[in-house]
Amino acid sequence: MRGLHCLIDLARSIVTxxxxxxxxxxxxxPAPLAVQAVRRNLTDLMPPSQADRLLASTDAxxxxxxxxxxxxxxxxxxxxxxxxxxxxxxxxxxxxxVDESDTLIPPAxxxxxxxxxxxxxxxxxLSRFHIFQHVEPGGGHPPVALIVDVVRxxxxxxTVLSGL
Numbered sequence: 001m002r003g004l005h006c007l008i009d010l011a012r013s014i015v016t017x018x019x020x021x022x023x024x025x026x027x028x029x030p031a032p033l034a035v036q037a038v039r040r041n042l043t044d045l046m047p048p049s050q051a052d053r054l055l056a057s058t059d060a061x062x063x064x065x066x067x068x069x070x071x072x073x074x075x076x077x078x079x080x081x082x083x084x085x086x087x088x089x090x091x092x093x094x095x096x097x098v099d100e101s102d103t104l105i106p107p108a109x110x111x112x113x114x115x116x117x118x119x120x121x122x123x124x125x126l127s128r129f130h131i132f133q134h135v136e137p138g139g140g141h142p143p144v145a146l147i148v149d150v151v152r153x154x155x156x157x158x159t160v161l162s163g164l
Contacts (some may be wrong), residue, residue, distance in 0.1 A: 010109060012063045014038045015055060017126040019106040019126040023126035025060050031134075046074045087116050093164045095122040097156060123164040127156040 013019055013037055019028035042051040050070055057063035070078075094117055098110040107128075114126040116137055130139050132151040141149075 006084045007078050008067055010105070011038050011054070012060055013104060013109070015057050015104045016060055016063055018060060019108050020060070021108055025031055028106055029103060034104045045077055046070065050074065070140070082118065083113060087113065088120045090117060090122050093125070095125045095156065095160045098128045099134055100128055100130050102134050104134045125159050127152050128141065129153070
């Protein structure tokens with residue numbers, strides 16, 4: 001199943017600095033580490049001309065046009081590395097924490113993974129936070145946001161410990 005939990009979609013978000021919100025794209029600023037990882041992996045997984053075409057994309061339409069020109073074997077390689085190719089195999093409960101300002105993985109992709117898991121019958125518990133920077137606590141948040149997210153974190157941990 002293809003969706004926002006596809007490796008190609010993650011690469012598109014990072015290269016074009018935009019997050020797919022389903023019906024539109026929003027500006028999203030990926031972390032330098034994410035940009036470096038995508039650049040390195042695309043150049044390792046495909047011929048230089050194809051990688052260069054994708055990496056030069058400035059918008060989703062240009063990136064998608066470049067993807068359409070990829071060879072079937074390159075597409076198969078990318079698809080096999082995508083979470084979407086394995087999500088239906090997950091049977092264990094999943095406890096997913098999403099950073100709403102994540103710069104490594106667009107939040108919409110994490111939500112898409114949760115949605116797909118739910119549709120495939122997996123037990124999923126999703127918590128959204130504002131106080132993290134990917135997986136590490138970040139500073140500079142107003143006290144109210146901090147209090148709300150600490151309560152969310154407590155509830156998430158309690159749910160993990162007690163089971164779904």
